[in-house]
Amino acid sequence: MESGIRQGCPLSPMLFAVVVDVLLRRLARKFPTSTPRAFADDTAIVVKDFRACAKDLAEEFNSFEQISGLKLNMPKCVIIPLWDTAGMDVAGFIRQCEPS
Numbered sequence: 564m565e566s567g568i569r570q571g572c573p574l575s576p577m578l579f580a581v582v583v584d585v586l587l588r589r590l591a592r593k594f595p596t597s598t599p600r601a602f603a604d605d606t607a608i609v610v611k612d613f614r615a616c617a618k619d620l621a622e623e624f625n626s627f628e629q630i631s632g633l634k635l636n637m638p639k640c641v642i643i644p645l646w647d648t649a650g651m652d653v654a655g656f657i658r659q660c661e662p663s
Contacts, residue, residue: 617660
């Protein structure tokens with residue numbers, strides 16, 4: 564784990580899939596009404612109440628980073644609101660939900 568594997572190693576995709584499977588199972592267990600998904604190295608989760616889940620999601624991803632060495636690339640992270648945002652400051656709402 565500490566030394567990594569060589570680029571192009573045929574074992575690399577299998578190891579990555581095993582590790583990401585652990586993340587998906589953890590998310591499904593912690594957020595039973597959510598829909599976690601992964602495709603290649605992209606991970607997504609649909610939650611019913613982002614405001615209620617934001618802190619727990621951040622903690623789960625931080626914990627997973629400690630275990631696996633994999634971390635979120637925050638500039639590439641996207642939050643897509645699936646609720647009516649008419650007249651709403653979505654960026655401000657998301658900042659309010661960020662864990663401190």
